[in-house]
Structures are given as structure tokens and as C-alpha cells.
Amino acid sequence: MTLEIPKLATTSPILLQAVVSYAASHIQDRSTAEEAHERCVRMLIVELSSAEIANDTAVLCAIVILRVFEQLNVAETGTDAEHHLSGSSALLSKSQGYTIDPASPGLREAAFWIYVRQCLYNACVFQQPPNIDLHHELSPIPHSWDGPSRLRSETAWANNITWICVTVVHFCFGKDSNEPSARMLKWQELSTLLESWRNTRPDTFDPIWQSAEPTDSCPFPEIRFIADWHLMAFGFYSLCCMLLLIYKPAPRFAIRRVQRRMSQTDTAVIGHARALCGACWYAPDTVPSSITLCHTAFIWGPLMIDRTEQEGVIKILERMEQRDKWPTAWIVASLKEEWSIT
Structure with missing residues (x-):
């Protein structure tokens, strides 16, 4: 996608303006970004x-890029209008049809999966169901391939855990009125699906190196992966684990007692959070995984009580805004308030 977009933009005015708006926003040239954004939106309305x-790949890519532009311009409060996210669901779903091949390497498919990840971001931040049509079916089911098809296989496995994450997030944040027994059956189904992915995926998705102990320079365990998509898959797997732990159907109090001891569930959740923080700490160039860390912080943030670890999370987020221009100041402010850091 990185190589194809610039070439396609030379023949698509809509995509060109979307790219300019994103690029200008990234270097904080606000006037150029706004002008290109307005031109792109005017052309898009006509289309x-x-x-x-x-079926217009350039337009689909432009819509996804416009959505990234929105995310780069989130206010300090974290308010996100979601103009292009809310308007993209039907269009991008239609571009795929009912059945989605998770191994397909096409530009249109790449745009769809980026859109899916964008939906997960807001779903976690605001604890709401993702704006995605769940009636799609992934086919064929991923399996291990060798030789020239190996990359297609890994693409399928990475996209498969992304889709599992969508179904888990929808289960946790959706307004499902099913009775407790039905929700428990669905929870068990999702848990089985998640562990099946974990147990049958290629071993290339395993960390190439991991150390459980923090170091003087990093308060989190060191975890390293071979490829970016392995780390991204690890992030979505960790998010699924945390959500299924937290939202397992069971009787619960509406308000948690302040200063209570960490429960077994809390301890398991924060274990996944620490692992994700460590993986992101040692892979600052894998920006999509750091973005996953951003929105998962709204799931596990209150459970991280160690001050050194809290400062480590803040360091990751501040580094991300400085290096990659992804807006994290509002997330840092929210976490500092939660952690009583002045």
C-alpha cells in the first residue's frame, strides 16, 4: 500500500488531495492541510x-486517509467527530461483498482492514460497539503455507485476529439484551475462537525474544517480534484477552471499592497490559501497535498502580506524539488524572 498510493495519486485528484491533507497535517502545516481537506471533500461529495x-479503489483509499486526518486533528479533550468513519462503513463493506478473503493483498482490501482498525480505536476509547457490519464471513480460513504463499498466509492470520477482535469488542460494548445464559455461551464461543487462533497460528507469530524482567531503562518486560504484523497481531490478541477477562458474564457490583486489593482478573489483565507496553517500548517504529496501545489504555489504565510503570506508559505516549505526530496529549492528561499525577 505504501508503494501503490503515491502512484495512484498521480491519476486520482481525490486521492492526491487526501494525501496532501494528511502529509501537511503530519508536518503541522494546518492551512495547507485544511485547504486540501476541503478540496478533497468537495470532490468526494460529487463522487x-x-x-x-x-469499486473505485482510489476513492476508498482517500476515505480512509481522510479518517486518519480526522484522528490527527483530535482536540485536547479527545473529542472525535468521526465524520468519515461514520460515513465509510456501508461503502467499505460493499467494496468487499459478503465474503472477505483475509489473505488478499489488494489495495482495496488493505483500505478495508485499515478502516477496521480505525473503528476499533474509537470503540475502545468510548466503550461503544465498532461501526462494522459483522455479517461478513472470512474465507478461506487461514492455514500455514510455505514458499511464495507464506506472506499471504501470514496476512490471513494477522487479519483473522483483527476480525476476532472486532467480534469480541462488539460483544463487550454492544447493546445485546440476551439473557445471561446466552451471553455466557457467546463468551465461551469467543474464548474458544481466540485460543484456537493462538494455538494454530504459525510459530513465526511467536516473539523472537522475550524477558519477563524489566530493566533499568524500561519498566516493562522486553518482547520483540520479527515483523510488524506479528506485533500488531499480538496487540489485538492481548486486547481480546483483556476484554474477555473483564466482560465475562457474572454477577458484579456497579461500583468498585476504592483501594481494594487486585483481583485475580485484574492481575491477569494488567499482565497483558504490561506485555503490550513492553512490546511497544522496544518497537517504536511499529506505529499501528502504539496506536493500539493508545486505545487499550482506556481498558487497563486504572489497574496500573505502579508509579514507575505509569511513568513508562506516559513516556511511550509522549514519544509517539513527538516522533509520529499522533495526538496523545489528551490520553496522557486522562491517565494522569486517573493516576493522580500532577
Whole structure:
């Protein structure tokens, strides 16, 4: 996608303006970014009347890039209008049809999976169901391939855990009125699906190195992966584990007692959080995984009570805004308030 977008932008005015708006925003040239954004939106409105828009790869990519532009311009409060996220669901779903091949390497498919990850971001931050049509079916089911097809296999496994994460997030944050027994059955189904992915995925997804002990320079365990998509898959797997632990159907109090001891569930959740923090600490160039860390912080943040670890999380987030221009100041402010850091 990185190589194809610039080439495609030379023949698509809509995509070109979307790229300019993103690039200008990234270097904080606000006037150029806003002008390109407005031109792109005007052209996009005209294209929306076309019956073939769902098959226009350049337009689909432009919509996804416009969504990233929105995320880069989130206010300090974290308020996100989601203009292009809310308007993209039907269009990007239609571009895939009912059945989605998780191994497909096409640009249109890449745009769809980026959109899916964008949905997960807001779903976790605001604890709401993701704006995704769950009626899609992934086919064929990923399996291990060798030789030239190995990369397609790994693409399928990475996209598969992303889709599992969508179903888990929808289960946890959706407004499902099913009776407790039905929800418990669904929880067990998702737990089995998640562990099946964990037990059958290629061993290339395992960390190439891990150390359980923190070091003087990092308060989290050191975890390293071979490829970016392995780390991204690890992030979504960790998110699924945390959510299924927290949202397992069971009687619970509406308010948690302040200063109570960590429960067994809390300890398991924070274990996954520490591992994700460690993996992101040692892979600052894998920006999508750091973005996953950003929105998962709203799941596990209150459970991280060690001050050194809290400062480590803040360091990761501040580094991300400084290096990658991803807005994290509002997340840092929220965490500092939660942790009583002045």
C-alpha cells in the first residue's frame, strides 16, 4: 500500500488531495492541510452519487486517509467527530461483498482492514460497539503455507485476529439484551475462537525474544517480534484477552471499592497490559501497535498502580506524539488524572 498510493495519486485528484491533507497535517502545516481537506471533500461529495464508487479503489483509499486526518486533528479533550468513519462503513463493506478473503493483498482490501482498525480505536476509547457490519464471513480460513504463499498466509492470520477482535469488542460494548445464559455461551464461543487462533497460528507469530524482567531503562518486560504484523497481531490478541477477562458474564457490583486489593482478573489483565507496553517500548517504529496501545489504555489504565510503570506508559505516549505526530496529549492528561499525577 505504501508503494501503490503515491502512484495512484498521480491519476486520482481525490486521492492526491487526501494525501496532501494528511502529509501537511503530519508536518503541522494546518492551512495547507485544511485547504486540501476541503478540496478533497468537495470532490468526494460529487463522487458519492456514482453507483460504481464502491469499486473505485482510489476513492476508498482517500476515505480512509481522510479518517486518519480526522484522528490527527483530535482536540485536547479527545473529542472525535468521526465524520468519515461514520460515513465509510456501508461503502467499505460493499467494496468487499459478503465474503472477505483475509489473505488478499489488494489495495482495496488493505483500505478495508485499515478502516477496521480505525473503528476499533474509537470503540475502545468510548466503550461503544465498532461501526462494522459483522455479517461478513472470512474465507478461506487461514492455514500455514510455505514458499511464495507464506506472506499471504501470514496476512490471513494477522487479519483473522483483527476480525476476532472486532467480534469480541462488539460483544463487550454492544447493546445485546440476551439473557445471561446466552451471553455466557457467546463468551465461551469467543474464548474458544481466540485460543484456537493462538494455538494454530504459525510459530513465526511467536516473539523472537522475550524477558519477563524489566530493566533499568524500561519498566516493562522486553518482547520483540520479527515483523510488524506479528506485533500488531499480538496487540489485538492481548486486547481480546483483556476484554474477555473483564466482560465475562457474572454477577458484579456497579461500583468498585476504592483501594481494594487486585483481583485475580485484574492481575491477569494488567499482565497483558504490561506485555503490550513492553512490546511497544522496544518497537517504536511499529506505529499501528502504539496506536493500539493508545486505545487499550482506556481498558487497563486504572489497574496500573505502579508509579514507575505509569511513568513508562506516559513516556511511550509522549514519544509517539513527538516522533509520529499522533495526538496523545489528551490520553496522557486522562491517565494522569486517573493516576493522580500532577
